[in-house]
Amino acid sequence: MSEDAILIDRFLEMMMAEAGAAKNTIAAYRTDLTLASEALGGRLSVAQGDDLIALAETWADLAGTTVARKAAALRRFYGFLVDDGLRADDPSPALPRPGRGRPLPKTLSVAEVDAIFAVIADRRGRVPADPLDLRLSALIELLYGSGLRASELVSLPRAAVASDRPYLILKGKGGRERLVPISDRARAAVAAWRLHVPKDSAWLFPSGTSHLSRIRLYQLVKALAAMAGIAPERVSPHVLRHAFATHLLAGGADLRALQSMLGHADIATTEIYTHVDASRLVELVNTRHPLVDAGKRRA
Structure with a gap:
């Protein structure tokens, strides 16, 4: 089992035991975190801000609510890693925070x-x-x-x-x-x-x-x-x-x-x-x- 998979399991165990998260929430977090780990080549737990910015670019076609859910799952995961002393820094500020309004797409001349x-x-x-x-x-x-x-x-x-x-x-x-x-x-x-x-x-x-x-x-x-x-x-x-x-x-x-x-x-x-x-x-x-x-x- 990869390091990411081990840490994801530990995080979800904490969510169930301490936060009392529902089964559907746990399943959604597992899916989002596993997909993020795959996109980052198994380096989710050690990802830096630039990695998360690149990851967020792959969400560009998704609905704002979906992006918000994925970003929230990663924020909680990194918060868990920091709280448990498994990493010293929290890269999650690099993740997007979709607003209610739909921004104009970036483009080039x-x-x-x-x-x-x-x-x-x-x-x-x-x-x-x-x-x-x-x-x-x-x-x-x-x-x-x-x-x-x-x-x-x-x-x-x-x-x-x-x-x-x-x-x-x-x-x-x-x-x-x-x-x-x-x-x-x-x-x-x-x-x-x-x-x-x-x-x-x-x-x-x-x-x-x-x-x-x-x-x-x-x-x-x-x-x-x-x-x-x-x-x-x-x-x-x-x-x-x-x-x-x-x-x-x-x-x-x-x-x-x-x-x-x-x-x-x-x-x-x-x-x-x-x-x-x-x-x-x-x-x-x-x-x-x-x-x-x-x-x-x-x-």
């Missing part, structure tokens, strides 16, 4: 995305080519070019992206299938990377005995942002998904089509991007409207 792709192009142009640069290119082309969720991207089968088919069919949240367009650029990037993927691999992005983890994807994206001169805390796989949606909508994409591509069950979820666009319009009015210049002249 077109220029910032261009800077990211310029770094990738520079790395791909090195001689000899590094297969890891080809992998990074394929990952980012699919994230920004198709708006895939991080979990969908890292678990793509080796043959998911076909060179002669400009789309792929994904089974996303709730088992719902959707058709996702794949650009020519993304298909070319995947084809270049796939030459370095073992033919017997089940995954397009293999790692060890499984596929690339969401946490590792998060780390790769952060490092790439830094190389592009963008503050790493502003960029994540989910931010690139948001950029995909925001830029498509600004370019005239239909909201229903965007809903389908993103895999949102409710169009109300997709409508958040109209608010992002609206906030940019307000900024434009406040900074570019002729009356602004007139006011400055009068002043």
